Amino acid sequence: MRTSEIRRRFLDYFAENGHRVVPAGSLVPGNDPTLLFTNAGMNQFKDVFLGSDKRDYSRATTAQRCVRAGGKHNDLENVGYTARHHTFFEMLGNFSFGDYFKEEAIGFAWNFLTKELGLPAEKLWVTVYKDDDEAADIWVNKIGVPADRLSRLGDKDNFWMMGDTGPCGPCSEIFYDHGEDVPGGPPGSPDDDLDRYIEIWNLVFMQFDTQEDGIRKPLPKPSVDTGMGLERLAAILQDVHSNYEIDLFQALIKAAMRETGCTDIENRSLRVIADHIRSSAFLIADGVIPSNEGRGYVLRRIIRRAIRHGYKLGCEGLFFNKLVSDLVNEMGEAYPELAEQAAHVQKVLIIEEEQFARTLANGMAILEDGIESLEGKVIPGELVFKLYDTYGFPADLTADVAREKGLEIDQQGFEASMAAQRERAKANSKFTLDRDIDLNLEGETEFLGYESLIGSGEVAKLLKA
Ligand code: ATP
Ligand code: MG
Numbered sequence: 001m002r003t004s005e006i007r008r009r010f011l012d013y014f015a016e017n018g019h020r021v022v023p024a025g026s027l028v029p030g031n032d033p034t035l036l037f038t039n040a041g042m043n044q045f046k047d048v049f050l051g052s053d054k055r056d057y058s059r060a061t062t063a064q065r066c067v068r069a070g071g072k073h074n075d076l077e078n079v080g081y082t083a084r085h086h087t088f089f090e091m092l093g094n095f096s097f098g099d100y101f102k103e104e105a106i107g108f109a110w111n112f113l114t115k116e117l118g119l120p121a122e123k124l125w126v127t128v129y130k131d132d133d134e135a136a137d138i139w140v141n142k143i144g145v146p147a148d149r150l151s152r153l154g155d156k157d158n159f160w161m162m163g164d165t166g167p168c169g170p171c172s173e174i175f176y177d178h179g180e181d182v183p184g185g186p187p188g189s190p191d192d193d194l195d196r197y198i199e200i201w202n203l204v205f206m207q208f209d210t211q212e213d214g215i216r217k218p219l220p221k222p223s224v225d226t227g228m229g230l231e232r233l234a235a236i237l238q239d240v241h242s243n244y245e246i247d248l249f250q251a252l253i254k255a256a257m258r259e260t261g262c263t264d265i266e267n268r269s270l271r272v273i274a275d276h277i278r279s280s281a282f283l284i285a286d287g288v289i290p291s292n293e294g295r296g297y298v299l300r301r302i303i304r305r306a307i308r309h310g311y312k313l314g315c316e317g318l319f320f321n322k323l324v325s326d327l328v329n330e331m332g333e334a335y336p337e338l339a340e341q342a343a344h345v346q347k348v349l350i351i352e353e354e355q356f357a358r359t360l361a362n363g364m365a366i367l368e369d370g371i372e373s374l375e376g377k378v379i380p381g382e383l384v385f386k387l388y389d390t391y392g393f394p395a396d397l398t399a400d401v402a403r404e405k406g407l408e409i410d411q412q413g414f415e416a417s418m419a420a421q422r423e424r425a426k427a428n429s430k431f432t433l434d435r436d437i438d439l440n441l442e443g444e445t446e447f448l449g450y451e452s453l454i455g456s457g458e459v460a461k462l463l464k465a
């Protein structure tokens with residue numbers, strides 16, 4: 001079953017069960033300054049859960065594009081290393097705004113997976129929040145999941161929070177066992193982070209609104225928010241063990257092979273490039289432009305990482321922007337706005353590629369020299385800073401290279417160099433600095449407010465030229 005058909009089947013199923021099919025929200029959340037990028041289907045409904053926004057429906061379903069490359073949910077460092085994480089992915093969801101609760105939510109999910117799609121029940125494992133006896137009882141006694149395939153887990157896994165504040169609640173998750181050929185253990189076991197038992201669907205029982213002081217205030221009405229990863233479900237239905245082997249990703253990986261000349265379809269860099277073209281293109285289509293601050297800087301980091309992986313495969317010229325048309329072939333039908341924006345997206349990528357291409361080779365040579373003369377396993381902060389400051393290497397890009405070679409970077413030293421430079425700049429400048437650069441490897445940006453985020457800096461100027 002092709003990815004596009006799975007998306008349609010999901011929405012149809014929930015529409016038949018009384019849910020309004022609601023268009024997805026932008027990757028740049030319109031209603032929420034606490035959020036870097038849309039990271040879950042529920043984001044656009046945040047105020048509905050909180051009770052301050054009313055809709056003329058109490059059940060909804062969506063296919064929501066999400067980006068997790070910073071903020072509370074950040075999977076940038078996982079891309080290329082796990083079979084199941086992307087920076088950009090689609091989350092299929094069904095929502096109840098004070099309508100149904102745990103029993104129906106669990107019933108819908110189980111029925112969709114086992115009846116609609118015909119997944120074998122014995123391959124599915126479930127988790128509930130540690131003291132959620134009600135959910136455990138529904139799974140075991142109403143659905144009939146054997147008790148030894150249910151685990152009770154704590155806050156880290158089974159209490160879902162959108163961010164540090166906002167709607168949250170205990171959750172129950174469904175996992176799929178990819179079989180004993182794949183390393184990994186069941187949820188809750190020490191090696192559950194490997195790719196054998198893959199989390200496919202999270203059912204969140206929304207009950208609280210976390211306040212800034214950490215206090216959890218009960219929501220006006222208990223609600224349901226679910227999210228299932230489309231690419232993970234596609235892997236199961238296409239009988240492959242990695243998201244990168246599904247139809248859509250194989251097409252993008254082949255396009256990356258064509259552009260880079262790499263002939264090893266399993267190459268990790270191809271996966272990174274295929275992942276990053278999706279997040280880059282969709283972010284640009286939703287109005288973000290590479291810059292040195294906030295959202296634009298996260299985008300820049302993603303693009304530069306992709307370019308570095310192309311360089312690693314031997315690509316000297318521009319290549320990344322050429323994948324836009326392949327992406328449109330794969331996803332333009334489901335996302336007409338991407339197809340409409342294709343020329344703009346490509347232009348932005350060309351500008352960014354041209355800028356970075358000028359310094360990338362020199363920066364890489366300096367980094368490689370530095371690594372060769374290294375005594376320990378840590379790349380000094382001053383070198384990380386020099387690469388950043390002179391060659392445009394975001395620190396996480398240097399860290400990505402370091403990780404490939406079993407090395408680390410001196411994050412503290414880097415930050416100290418950054419701080420020293422800021423002081424110098426302040427002292428030397430008659431003008432106030434109007435930008436603040438993101439230092440954090442985790443992709444946390446300093447929240448200076450995102451009202452004026454889109455299109456600052458030199459790329460915006462070049463675009464207007
Ligand atoms: P994981 O534990 O695998 O990192 P998660 O618990 O962080 O996933 P949720 O926040 O519960 O994920 O999101 C709901 C669903 O979205 C997940 O069950 C999964 O199917 C999908 N999903 C989450 N993160 C990603 C990602 N980075 N790439 C692809 N799919 C994802
Ligand atoms: Mg995660």
Ligand code: MG
Nearest residue numbers: 156157173199
């Ligand atoms: Mg999880």
Ligand code: MG
Nearest residue numbers: 157173199202
């Ligand atoms: Mg989860």
